Every structure is written in structure tokens, then in C-alpha cells.
Amino acid sequence: MKAIQFDRLGGPEVMELREIPVPELRSGTVLVRNRVIAINYGDTFFIRGTYLVKPKFPDTPGMEAAGEIAAVAPDVTHLRAGMRVAYIGMGAYAEYTLIRASRVMPIPDEMDYEQAASFPIAVLTAWHMLHSCHETKPGQTVIVHSAAGGVGIAAVQIAKAADARVLGTVSSEEKFEMVRKFGADWVVNYETHDFAEEAMKVTGGRGADLILDAVGKPTFEKGLGCLAPLGHLILYGRAGGAPDPINPLALFGKSIKVSGFAVTMMYALTDHHRRALEDVFRLEREGKLTVPIGGRFPLAEAVNAHRYLESRRSTGKLLLIP
Ligand SMILES: NC(=O)c1ccc[n+]([C@@H]2O[C@H](COP(=O)([O-])OP(=O)(O)OC[C@H]3O[C@@H](n4cnc5c(N)ncnc54)[C@H](OP(=O)(O)O)[C@@H]3O)[C@@H](O)[C@H]2O)c1
Structure with missing residues (x-):
């Protein structure tokens, strides 16, 4: 599969597109086929080594995306292949990402992948x-x-x-x-x-x-x-x-x-998390909340997308399309 990787700390230029194996399912995880990946300012910290989570080289940036579940570990019973989901989890700048089942959120039918990729963070x-x-x-x-x-x-x-x-x-x-x-x-x-x-x-x-x-x-x-x-x-x-x-x-x-x-840390507070999801989906349904998309870049152009985000000229969410 195609994925962005980096093996030294630095600015956007450390990232490059590589061909790497699709990750293998582990207990408690699902494999998501990413359709839209959202960029976060935190990704710019991650590749510089100044984010809470430190990279392990070679590493893949990215913390949120939306797509379909491609495969489910046998011990995960509440999710199934084919479900449309969004998630928060590391390694999203790729065609497929392995995610802990607790970080995966099924999305409403009416929500498109661009809006879905933009809400978890x-x-x-x-x-x-x-x-x-x-x-x-x-x-x-x-x-x-x-x-x-x-x-x-x-x-x-x-x-x-x-x-x-x-x-x-x-x-x-x-x-x-x-x-x-x-x-x-x-x-x-x-x-x-x-x-x-x-x-x-x-x-x-x-x-x-x-x-x-x-x-x-x-x-x-x-x-x-x-x-x-x-x-x-x-x-x-x-x-x-x-x-x-x-x-x-x-x-x-x-x-x-x-x-x-x-x-x-809010994902561990299940009551808060559930209330937040319900209200966010309601606001979107009622037309009171839409995330404007400030730019769409092919996955291969992650470097340019990061440069744009850091330039302070971007608005709304920037997306990578694998
Ligand atoms: N704690 C959390 O859980 C959490 C979660 C998500 C995001 N965040 C933080 O929230 C902020 C927004 O994240 P985002 O992903 O939505 O990014 P973003 O707001 O789309 O982009 C960052 C914005 O920060 C502003 N900014 C102010 N000083 C800046 C500087 N010196 N250099 C670059 N930008 C500067 C810029 O807007 P102006 O030029 O208009 O000021 C820029 O557009 C980031 O600081 C991020 O780390 C925290």
C-alpha cells in the first residue's frame, strides 16, 4: 500500500511517499481502508518530535481519517467489515491503518467522508x-x-x-x-x-x-x-x-x-464521549455545523499540504486523499 513515512525529525520535507506492506490485524484492532485523511496542526509537531506521542522510525504521521472497515480482529465483536467509520489514531497518512477498536466511530449514513474525517479531532x-x-x-x-x-x-x-x-x-x-x-x-x-x-x-x-x-x-x-x-x-x-x-x-x-x-483522553470518558458524538451528529444534521474544507491534496502531496498549513494562509480543514 502507499503510505507517507519519515525516518528523521524535521519540517514537512522529511515526509515521503513509500510502498509498504498493509498492516496485519492484531487482537483488539480493525483495519480501516482510508478514504479521506484529515490533517491536524499536531501532525506538524509529530514529525518534529515535539508532540505528546513520539515517532518510532520509520513512522507514518496522521491522527484521523474516515473510510470503511476492511478487516476486524476475531475478538472485536461490535464492528464488522464494510462499516463506514471515522477514527482517531496514529498512522493515518496511508491507504490502510490499523486502529484500536475503541477509537473507531461508526458514522451516520448521511455523513460524507470529508465531514467524517474532520470531526474526530x-x-x-x-x-x-x-x-x-x-x-x-x-x-x-x-x-x-x-x-x-x-x-x-x-x-x-x-x-x-x-x-x-x-x-x-x-x-x-x-x-x-x-x-x-x-x-x-x-x-x-x-x-x-x-x-x-x-x-x-x-x-x-x-x-x-x-x-x-x-x-x-x-x-x-x-x-x-x-x-x-x-x-x-x-x-x-x-x-x-x-x-x-x-x-x-x-x-x-x-x-x-x-x-x-x-x-x-476524552475517548476514555465514555459518557462525555457519547454525549459529544450525539450532539455533534445532531448539529450536523440540523445544518448548524459544517466543517469547511480549505484544501484537498493527493496523499503523495503531504509535504505541500503541511507547508500550506504552516503558512497561516489555510482555513478550515485540509484533507489528504489516498
Ligand atoms: N489539545 C488538543 O486536544 C488539540 C486538538 C486539536 C488541535 N489542537 C491545537 O489546536 C490548534 C488548531 O489546530 P488545527 O489542526 O485546527 O490547525 P489550524 O487552526 O487549522 O491551523 C493552525 C492555525 O494556528 C494559527 N496560528 C497562530 N500562530 C501561529 C504560528 N505562529 N504559526 C502557525 N500558525 C499559527 C493560524 O491561524 P491565524 O494565522 O489566523 O492565527 C493557523 O491557521 C493547534 O494549535 C493544535 O495543536 C489541540
Whole structure:
């Protein structure tokens, strides 16, 4: 089968297309024939060796995809060959991927493979932050940083579906229209404008109830400064570098809180996971949530797709087609 592999750490250039054997079934796994593979910013960390999971060379990047189950280990009884599924799991940049059965999610008949490949990480990350880590309520103000990106644009829609008010930040004017189209009440270019000042202005000096921050160093401290009393900042990434350590005493004044988030651990929390899946499928069915596809690349062009993602010009989800 065709697969992307790399055997040294580095930028997009370390990846290459190779012909390798189809993985063999092991106990507790299924083999998925990938139809659409979604790219995540975390993939750029993985090939550099700075992601939570470290590569074992030669390794294959990729963490989520959708397709059909091609084969099922005898001890897996709730899945069968031919089922349409999405999954979260390592080694997705390939024609076939071996996945632990617990990480595989059957998808609704009406969901196409592009939308299916885009939800296990980006959409569930957005949903859990808004509804598992925080209780997003009507009228609350939510700041979504890098709002035009994969997680960001899902978060804008899920927050709007909860009747929150959303301020999205982006780094260029070209992304404004899109973030507005998906429902943001306000959009700020955080490269040229002070998003914290803007947040204070639009909330009449009260500040934001929730900030979803995967940018890190450039936005974290400023975010703490524009939280409302009892406000909550969730740090879930560091595209702009790790933030400086905070002094916990700085949280006292407005009774604010900071928390972290990793979507991978949510799969073990079965009640949260089930609730998230049901709600995400409902929102998609009701037309309240669609992941815009910002680019489709053949699998062989993974290098170009990563370069595009890292350029900060991409919007929505970028996909690889095997
Ligand atoms: N903790 C978790 O479980 C989890 C799960 C999924 C994703 N994440 C994190 O969430 C973030 C978004 O992931 P994604 O896959 O949806 O990617 P993405 O948002 O589609 O792309 C990354 C975006 O980050 C913004 N950015 C800000 N500073 C940047 C910098 N210095 N260099 C490059 N980009 C920068 C860019 O948007 P602007 O130029 O408009 O700012 C860029 O488009 C990433 O940081 C990722 O690691 C975390």
C-alpha cells in the first residue's frame, strides 16, 4: 500500500511517499481502508518530535481519517467489515491503518467522508471545550483564537449553536469574511489589533466568559487580562509557542480559572464521549455545523499540504486523499 513515512525529525520535507506492506490485524484492532485523511496542526509537531506521542522510525504521521472497515480482529465483536467509520489514531497518512477498536466511530449514513474525517479531532475538541470543560450558556461571550482554522471554525459554530456571542481572532483580513459567515459576532485581526481591548469594548467592559486558546505565548497573558469575573481560559495548543508560566495569585482578583485540554483522553470518558458524538451528529444534521474544507491534496502531496498549513494562509480543514 502507499503510505507517507519519515525516518528523521524535521519540517514537512522529511515526509515521503513509500510502498509498504498493509498492516496485519492484531487482537483488539480493525483495519480501516482510508478514504479521506484529515490533517491536524499536531501532525506538524509529530514529525518534529515535539508532540505528546513520539515517532518510532520509520513512522507514518496522521491522527484521523474516515473510510470503511476492511478487516476486524476475531475478538472485536461490535464492528464488522464494510462499516463506514471515522477514527482517531496514529498512522493515518496511508491507504490502510490499523486502529484500536475503541477509537473507531461508526458514522451516520448521511455523513460524507470529508465531514467524517474532520470531526474526530477538530470538531470534538471544540465541542468538549465548550460543553465538557466549560458550560457554555446563552449570552456568554466566547473568544475563539485562530477562528478560521480547523478547530476554530468548528468552535465558532458550536458556540453560536449554544447562543453564545463569539469574538473570533484571525491573522489576516482574507479570513474575516469566512469567520463572519460561520456566525462570529465580531472578528479581530490579532496581528494588527489588540483583541483584549476589543473584547472589553464589545462586552461593555465586562470581559469574556471563555477563551479558547491554542496560540499560546502571543495570546495567553493578554487573554487573562480580558476575562470577565469567573471567566475561564482553556489552553489547548501552542502554535505561537508555549506561554510563560503564570503566577497563580494572578487568578485571585477576578476569580478566574485556567485549564488545559487534550482530546485524546476524552475517548476514555465514555459518557462525555457519547454525549459529544450525539450532539455533534445532531448539529450536523440540523445544518448548524459544517466543517469547511480549505484544501484537498493527493496523499503523495503531504509535504505541500503541511507547508500550506504552516503558512497561516489555510482555513478550515485540509484533507489528504489516498
Ligand atoms: N489539545 C488538543 O486536544 C488539540 C486538538 C486539536 C488541535 N489542537 C491545537 O489546536 C490548534 C488548531 O489546530 P488545527 O489542526 O485546527 O490547525 P489550524 O487552526 O487549522 O491551523 C493552525 C492555525 O494556528 C494559527 N496560528 C497562530 N500562530 C501561529 C504560528 N505562529 N504559526 C502557525 N500558525 C499559527 C493560524 O491561524 P491565524 O494565522 O489566523 O492565527 C493557523 O491557521 C493547534 O494549535 C493544535 O495543536 C489541540
